[in-house]
Amino acid sequence: MSDAVVQWLMHPVRSDPSIRWQVMRDLLEAPEIEWQKERARVATEGWGARLLAVADAEGGWAGGAHFPADYVWGGTEKGQPWTATSHVLTLLREFGLPPSALEQRVASIRRTVRWEHAGQPYWEGEVEPCINGSLVANGAYFGVDVGPVVERLIGERLDDGGWNCEAERGSVRSSFDTTIAVLEGLLAYEAATGGTPASREARRAGEEYLLVRHLFRRLSTGEPADEKYLSLLHPNRWHYDVLRGLDHFRAASLLTGQAPDPRMSEAAEHVRRRRLEDGRWPLDRNPEGRDWLDIDAGPGKPSRWITLRALRVLNWWDRAQH
Incomplete structure (x- = not known):
């Protein structure tokens, strides 16, 4: 470095x-x-302060839980909008906003924000595990009791150890995208509360789903499950990539003391190879859709977020190898 x-x-x-x-x-x-x-400044300066400034007068953001109130289903808007409550909370958690700075708004979200699916109260969760995984991560971080949603996620784990939002439509195979969202939620819940025997077992099973696939390969053929998993993405939203997977395992290792699993080596070395000659890492892509912030300079340009995450993952990985 x-x-x-x-x-x-x-x-x-x-x-x-x-x-x-x-x-x-x-x-x-x-x-x-x-x-x-420096962390305290997230509430008063920069991106965190800008997100707080555009919050609704009462409740969350953009008049909606997962979609803004003005979103037209089946319309011509490109990509998914990322301005509603769930996506903003995820960014604020990623930014490290001190939970105390959002205490009153967390309570107002409970009173006023409802899911588009069927009008469920926000902190009680929706029906898709990818959405509920993020809800649990955000709720646990900001001091909400999300135990009932955790129990639901535990019961929705598939036989291969992971999760898939398409399970309600008959899928019996887990997906990388849904599984990482749930794992992040279970880990945040464990960090906040200690977790339960069932939540810790579910987290380990979901992690094994990724590990046995070396964080990006198909179990059946050994080929990449999706070439996009090898690109570097930010903000991730609901998308998986190997750096997001590695960053989760780093966080889990710091919480539990468990050493890095050698099956992550291929993913770690892939991230290392993506380093530019000047020591930084590029942003390969970001999800299309309107947002409150332009965080990075754009695809193909060096990204502070990708560089931060890559450096801390590789530092953790390399220290464990010696």
Whole structure:
């Protein structure tokens, strides 16, 4: 990790508090009192403050749970809009917004926001495990009791160990995209509450689903399950990629003390090979659709988020190999 890359990540104007505090914690190993001070700025400066500023007067964002109130189903809008409550909460969690900064809004979301599916109260969850996985991650992070949704997810695990949003339509095979969303939720729940024996067992089974596939391969043929899983994506939204998988396993390892599984080696080396000559990593793609923020400079350009995540994953991986 070069000094130039660190300076780029920590730039006082072009970077953002949401990146800088994680660089301080995960890469520079700064004292907690220092990175917590920078983390507090997420609520008052930069991307976090901008998202808070566009919140609805009462409730969540854009008048909806998963879709904005003005979204026209079957219309001509390109991509999925990412302005509604569920997507904003995921970004704020990723940014590291201190939960205390959202305490009142979390309560107002409970009172006013309903899912588009059937009008369910927001924090009680929807029907799709990919959506509920993110709900659990966000709820656990922001101090909501999401235990009932966790129990539902545990019961929806498929025989191969993972999850699939298409299960309600007959699918019996898990998907990488849904499984990673649920795993992130179960891990956040475990970090916040300690979890339950059933939630911890479900998390381990879902992780095994990814590990036995080396984080991106088909179990049947050994070929990549989807070439897009090898690209570097941000924000991930509901999409999987190998860096998202590795970052989950890093977080799980830090929580549980479990060493990295050697079956992740191919994915880790793929991320290493994507490093540019100047020590940074590029953004390959981002999900199409309207959003509140332009976080990166665009596909093909160096990405602070991808670089931060790649560096901390490889630091964790390399330390475990020695």
